[in-house]
Amino acid sequence: MSQLSFKGHTVVVTGAGGGLGKSYCLLFASRGANVVVNDFNAAAAQKVVDEIVSAGGKAVVNTSSVTDGEAVIKTALDNFGTVTILINNAGILRDRGFKNMTDKEWDQVTEVHLHGAFACTKAAWPIFRKQKFGRVINTTSAAGIYGNFGQTNYSAAKMGLIGFTKTLAREGAKYNIRSTAIAPVAASAMTETIMTPDMLKHLSPEYVAPFVAAVSHPDGPDASGKVYEVGAGFIAELRWERSDGAIFKTDASFTPSAVKAKWSEVTDFSTPYYPQAVTDVDSVGKLEIAKGLPPNPQAAQEVRYDGQTIIITGAGAGLGRAYALMYGRLGANVVINDLNATAANTVVDEVVKVGGKAVAAICSAEEGEKIVAIALEKFGAVHVLIANAGILRDKSFQAMTKAEWDIVLAVHLRGTYKCAKAVWPVFQKQKYGRLLTTCSQVGIYGNFGQANYATAKAGIIGLTKSLAIEGKKYNIIANVLAPSAGTAMTSTVWPQEMVDAFKPDFVAPVVGYLTSKDNTETSGAVFEVSGGWAAQTRWQRTGGYGFPHSSVYTPEDVVAKWDEITKYDERATHPIVSGEAMQTIFANIGNEAPKAKLNPDAFADPEDSKLVADAKKEVHDPFTYDFTERDVILYNLGVGATEQELQWTFENDENFAALPTFGVVPQFPCSTGIPLDWLPDYNPAKLLHGEQYLNIKAPIPTSGSLVSEARLLEVLDKGKAAAVTIIVETKDKTTGEVIFENQSTVFIRGAGGFGGKRSGKDRGAASAANSPPKRQPDAVVEEKTTTSQAALYRLSGDWNPLHILPEFAAIGGFDKPILHGLCSMGVAAKNVLKTYGPYKDIKVRFAGVVYPGETIVTEMWKEGNKVIFQAKVKERNSIALAAAAVTLVQDGKAKL
Numbered sequence: 038m039s040q041l042s043f044k045g046h047t048v049v050v051t052g053a054g055g056g057l058g059k060s061y062c063l064l065f066a067s068r069g070a071n072v073v074v075n076d077f078n079a080a081a082a083q084k085v086v087d088e089i090v091s092a093g094g095k096a097v098v099n100t101s102s103v104t105d106g107e108a109v110i111k112t113a114l115d116n117f118g119t120v121t122i123l124i125n126n127a128g129i130l131r132d133r134g135f136k137n138m139t140d141k142e143w144d145q146v147t148e149v150h151l152h153g154a155f156a157c158t159k160a161a162w163p164i165f166r167k168q169k170f171g172r173v174i175n176t177t178s179a180a181g182i183y184g185n186f187g188q189t190n191y192s193a194a195k196m197g198l199i200g201f202t203k204t205l206a207r208e209g210a211k212y213n214i215r216s217t218a219i220a221p222v223a224a225s226a227m228t229e230t231i232m233t234p235d236m237l238k239h240l241s242p243e244y245v246a247p248f249v250a251a252v253s254h255p256d257g258p259d260a261s262g263k264v265y266e267v268g269a270g271f272i273a274e275l276r277w278e279r280s281d282g283a284i285f286k287t288d289a290s291f292t293p294s295a296v297k298a299k300w301s302e303v304t305d306f307s308t309p310y311y312p313q314a315v316t317d318v319d320s321v322g323k324l325e326i327a328k329g330l331p332p333n334p335q336a337a338q339e340v341r342y343d344g345q346t347i348i349i350t351g352a353g354a355g356l357g358r359a360y361a362l363m364y365g366r367l368g369a370n371v372v373i374n375d376l377n378a379t380a381a382n383t384v385v386d387e388v389v390k391v392g393g394k395a396v397a398a399i400c401s402a403e404e405g406e407k408i409v410a411i412a413l414e415k416f417g418a419v420h421v422l423i424a425n426a427g428i429l430r431d432k433s434f435q436a437m438t439k440a441e442w443d444i445v446l447a448v449h450l451r452g453t454y455k456c457a458k459a460v461w462p463v464f465q466k467q468k469y470g471r472l473l474t475t476c477s478q479v480g481i482y483g484n485f486g487q488a489n490y491a492t493a494k495a496g497i498i499g500l501t502k503s504l505a506i507e508g509k510k511y512n513i514i515a516n517v518l519a520p521s522a523g524t525a526m527t528s529t530v531w532p533q534e535m536v537d538a539f540k541p542d543f544v545a546p547v548v549g550y551l552t553s554k555d556n557t558e559t560s561g562a563v564f565e566v567s568g569g570w571a572a573q574t575r576w577q578r579t580g581g582y583g584f585p586h587s588s589v590y591t592p593e594d595v596v597a598k599w600d601e602i603t604k605y606d607e608r609a610t611h612p613i614v615s616g617e618a619m620q621t622i623f624a625n626i627g628n629e630a631p632k633a634k635l636n637p638d639a640f641a642d643p644e645d646s647k648l649v650a651d652a653k654k655e656v657h658d659p660f661t662y663d664f665t666e667r668d669v670i671l672y673n674l675g676v677g678a679t680e681q682e683l684q685w686t687f688e689n690d691e692n693f694a695a696l697p698t699f700g701v702v703p704q705f706p707c708s709t710g711i712p713l714d715w716l717p718d719y720n721p722a723k724l725l726h727g728e729q730y731l732n733i734k735a736p737i738p739t740s741g742s743l744v745s746e747a748r749l750l751e752v753l754d755k756g757k758a759a760a761v762t763i764i765v766e767t768k769d770k771t772t773g774e775v776i777f778e779n780q781s782t783v784f785i786r787g788a789g790g791f792g793g794k795r796s797g798k799d800r801g802a803a804s805a806a807n808s809p810p811k812r813q814p815d816a817v818v819e820e821k822t823t824t825s826q827a828a829l830y831r832l833s834g835d836w837n838p839l840h841i842l843p844e845f846a847a848i849g850g851f852d853k854p855i856l857h858g859l860c861s862m863g864v865a866a867k868n869v870l871k872t873y874g875p876y877k878d879i880k881v882r883f884a885g886v887v888y889p890g891e892t893i894v895t896e897m898w899k900e901g902n903k904v905i906f907q908a909k910v911k912e913r914n915s916i917a918l919a920a921a922a923v924t925l926v927q928d929g930k931a932k933l
């Protein structure tokens with residue numbers, strides 16, 4: 038494809054004085070974009086601008102804080118009149134174990150990552166909407182996706198940005214504004230300590246930037262609302278995967294003990310589902326099923342809370358109240374936190390009535406220390422924290438005020454942090470703690486009009502996963518619940534009958550099991566729960582694509598490999614911890630393509646037209662062909678070897694071998710992978726195989742891994758047709774030894790007349806005319822092909838429909854499907870081998886078609902160490918292979 042240009046685009050990159058940000062700036066500028074280089078460090082930003090300007094690009098510095106998004110975007114408007122792409126890249130780290138983390142360290146990280154991204158995006162948003170184009174790239178991290186030790190603040194912020202991205206994607210869709218989250222892996226202080234400098238160079242930001250450019254381009258792939266891990270040339274997409282879950286009867290038998298009895302069903306991913314939005318669950322249907330079930334079976338040992346103290350924030354009503362009553366019934370001491378004193382005190386009385394003990398903690402959920410102090414004073418310990426308090430301030434992103442953003446993040450995310458922080462030392466000291474935080478499907482999938490809420494709720498997932506990791510050795514278990522229930526909060530957005538049907542009581546038992554001492558295994562997990570249904574939600578990651586490290590991949594390469602990057606097939610995985618995810622990325626460091634021996638300059642030709650010269654410059658990915666003896670046998674059968682010839686058809690024969698012309702097979706996908714659609718009037722149905730040259734440079738293995746690299750060698754303009762020759766070198770993947778060289782010429786009827794040269798260079802044996810001597814042939818062998826010959830030969834990798842589909846053959850001008858040229862060659866070459874012994878190279882011209890079922894007559898003339906041959910179709914007395922020859926192996930020792 039042609040180069041993706043960013044001419045006319047203005048890209049704002051935050052935190053661009055070095056590392057990833059700088060790399061983005063250089064790439065966008067090199068492709069014609071105007072760039073705003075934002076960084077606190079004026080000197081660093083200026084250096085990037087200087088580098089761009091001296092290379093002929095356009096860039097300006099901005100040194101504003103990202104929290105002053107207006108000022109950042111204003112620089113773009115003042116200098117370039119608009120902004121089209123915003124890359125929220127600025128970030129800081131304040132790593133610290135949770136116990137010692139200060140509020141300041143928490144706040145600084147959320148300030149830059151979350152409030153910074155909000156402010157810059159908010160300032161760019163109206164411009165994006167007005168011009169009906171915008172791209173937002175938010176920078177997340179594996180620490181946010183999977184959690185990480187010592188990074189609760191960073192994990193929360195980074196996961197928050199995923200919720201933010203997913204919501205922006207929904208809100209921006211109708212204005213052609215796309216938002217994508219990427220988790221880049223690039224060399225950092227952390228990786229420097231565990232990797233050699235040689236490995237680090239493969240983790241350079243240049244292995245991330247082309248991906249960002251590709252998904253930012255107007256013609257780039259649509260990655261809106263999606264999450265990617267990118268590093269070391271490896272790219273994979275992530276999505277949420279949900280278990281089918283378990284359904285419980287919603288009556289008095291729905292207890293934590295019932296949940297315990299069915300827990301393996303909740304976490305069973307054998308029939309997974311891939312929700313896209315909050316609405317992707319049939320809650321009503323599930324509730325109906327729940328109602329019709331028999332009473333729930335209970336676990337043999339009842340889940341109880343006698344003597345345990347539970348703190349519940351926002352417990353004056355709704356879910357919090359339902360949890361409080363459940364814990365009370367099971368013998369717990371419950372601390373009822375709420376801002377509303379009357380509500381809290383009422384719930385205290387209710388808990389006492391059902392058999393528990395309770396105390397009210399009347400304060401904001403952000404006052405974690407105060408709540409914990411009340412718990413300790415009254416009950417002497419805390420065993421469980423349920424961070425449940427929450428508010429809504431829904432508004433479209435365009436209309437959302439900073440105050441609305443701030444308060445929702447403060448109550449949900451900071452409030453959860455503060456309460457967790459306050460109980461943490463208690464939990465650590467007693468080496469026991471159960472923490473349940475409250476997320477929402479909005480935080481998981483994003484939702485229109487809830488950018489603040491989605492960000493806060495997603496942030497809670499990141500925080501909780503990190504807490505689960507840090508808490509492990511202290512027997513602290515932390516999970517996240519995304520409940521749906523009719524409450525005062527949901528009543529503002531749900532119809533009344535839904536509010537009535539989805540009782541908070543139908544969520545509480547799941548909370549009761551997860552926070553019990555009976556749960557010793559499940560930690561760091563996310564659950565969706567509503568109306569008697571409970572399911573687990575986890576990340577699924579595509580097998581991804583790793584670009585080889587022979588050169589840095591390009592945005593165009595990303596476009597070309599998009600299907601592989603985003604394909605969720607059997608290679609997809611479910612990483613739980615960042616280490617697992619990183620492994621694949623680090624593994625790609627070893628993905629070294631064989632050093633390019635095919636020097637592109639060697640094929641440059643002053644007589645080439647610009648069209649051809651440009652096409653020759655394209656670099657193509659190497660192709661790895663993994664094969665077994667089965668592939669060898671299949672090929673041998675495809676060119677007519679029989680069960681009588683066990684050396685070719687039985688893998689345990691002591692002389693088992695591939696026929697020499699098998700050498701065309703490993704390279705075939707590589708040579709045919711070179712695009713030819715740049716030729717004017719290119720029609721693949723009009724393509725015929727014209728000539729083939731194969732040079733066998735080493736013994737042919739019968740299984741293994743071979744890597745082929747292809748380049749355009751020659752393009753000739755035959756007037757009515759184009760003749761294109763491709764050269765391919767095939768090496769053993771392990772040893773690097775060259776096994777084959779192939780030169781394939783295709784003849785594309787109707788694609789000539791583009792102004793190229795007519796005659797090619799002398800390529801020695803590869804282009805020799807090989808005219809048969811005037812005498813009668815020295816040997817003649819006849820072989821009848823079968824009518825299924827092409828159908829069989831296809832299985833060796835040439836899937837061209839010309840050989841099987843009558844309709845396609847008709848477009849190519851044939852009455853019926855024709856035989857593969859390489860199949861006719863294989864048949865004739867096998868008969869040359871049987872007559873004269875092994876050879877080291879072979880060249881043929883496909884002069885006329887053969888139909889499956891026809892008889893191939895091979896006529897041979899031995900001339901020194903060469904055998905010149907031609908092949909005719911007996912039934913039509915027409916030439917099929919001309920100008921053909923092999924060079925015999927002198928010592929005759931090669932293994933057949």
Ligand SMILES: CCCCCCC[C@@H](O)CC(=O)SCCNC(=O)CCNC(=O)[C@H](O)C(C)(C)COP(=O)(O)OP(=O)(O)OC[C@H]1O[C@@H](n2cnc3c(N)ncnc32)[C@H](O)[C@@H]1OP(=O)(O)O
Pocket residue numbers: 708709724725726727728755758760763781782783784795796835837839855856857858859882883884885886887
């Ligand atoms: C890289 C990927 C590689 C592999 C992809 C392959 C995919 C496969 O699935 C496709 C196939 O297997 S197709 C089946 C095998 N091929 C055939 O059956 C083609 C048979 N040949 C023909 O029909 C004609 O020769 C025909 C049509 C080719 C030419 O006939 P005419 O149009 O009559 O040509 P003519 O007037 O004789 O000559 C014009 C100029 O072209 C040169 N030329 C002729 N035959 C050629 C050939 N086979 N290969 C290359 N060049 C050829 C002539 O020399 C002449 O050049 P100039 O005018 O400069 O003298």
